[in-house]
Amino acid sequence: MKKIITRIENFQYFYPYSVAVVGAHAQNQLNYMACAWHTALSFNPPLFGVLISKKRFTHQVISQAREFTVNFISADRVKLSAQMGRKSGHEMDKMKEYQVKLSPAKIIQSPILEDAYVSFECKLTDIRAYGDHDLFVGEVLAIHEEEKNFNSEGVLDTGKVQPLLYLGSDFYITINPDTLKHVLPD
Numbered sequence: 276m277k278k279i280i281t282r283i284e285n286f287q288y289f290y291p292y293s294v295a296v297v298g299a300h301a302q303n304q305l306n307y308m309a310c311a312w313h314t315a316l317s318f319n320p321p322l323f324g325v326l327i328s329k330k331r332f333t334h335q336v337i338s339q340a341r342e343f344t345v346n347f348i349s350a351d352r353v354k355l356s357a358q359m360g361r362k363s364g365h366e367m368d369k370m371k372e373y374q375v376k377l378s379p380a381k382i383i384q385s386p387i388l389e390d391a392y393v394s395f396e397c398k399l400t401d402i403r404a405y406g407d408h409d410l411f412v413g414e415v416l417a418i419h420e421e422e423k424n425f426n427s428e429g430v431l432d433t434g435k436v437q438p439l440l441y442l443g444s445d446f447y448i449t450i451n452p453d454t455l456k457h458v459l460p461d
């Protein structure tokens with residue numbers, strides 16, 4: 276028998292998320308944060324959404340920059356997620372303190388993370404409030420990927436990259452590539 280839980284605010288803890296590190300460079304502010312609440316929104320135009328609480332320093336920086344990068348990291352970079360996700364740019368210069376390695380983007384001014392296995396360059400097209408988070412919508416202008424990590428269909432090669440997954444609180448996991456199946460309908 277399934278039971279009804281009373282801690283409704285834990286609704287977001289019941290399935291794993293992939294971890295992206297999201298941020299931007301605006302004037303003299305450079306800041307990134309861990310982000311689990313993100314989603315593709317549209318193929319054409321290619322739109323990607325990230326949900327960011329108003330409390331985050333990143334909220335301020337992306338609002339000013341009007342652009343952001345989305346950087347997906349592998350399980351061996353889990354410490355970076357904890358650093359970007361448990362410390363705030365309101366209190367410290369995370370990028371300097373943790374010596375986060377950055378590379379220039381191609382189209383926008385905000386850098387991508389060297390440690391990411393794929394990064395998106397996004398131009399901010401909309402900000403919309405949903406309760407205590409704001410949905411930042413970006414048009415994806417460029418994608419940086421290590422070609423060797425993706426198969427001929429552009430799908431992540433899980434033998435080469437194990438994406439970092441977030442379970443909630445401070446728990447992380449990754450995938451087991453042995454469970455991979457290529458499945459077509461009958």
Ligand SMILES: Cc1cc2nc3c(=O)[nH]c(=O)nc-3n(C[C@H](O)[C@H](O)[C@H](O)COP(=O)(O)O)c2cc1C
Pocket residue numbers: 294306307308309310311312313326327328330331332333334356357359360361362363364365408441
């Ligand atoms: C794995 C992980 C995922 C997170 N996902 C989100 C998210 O999707 N949206 C959000 O607003 N905060 C999220 N957070 C919290 C922020 O990353 C955290 O508050 C961070 O310190 C904000 O940094 P900033 O103030 O420098 O922007 C997440 C934290 C962790 C550890």
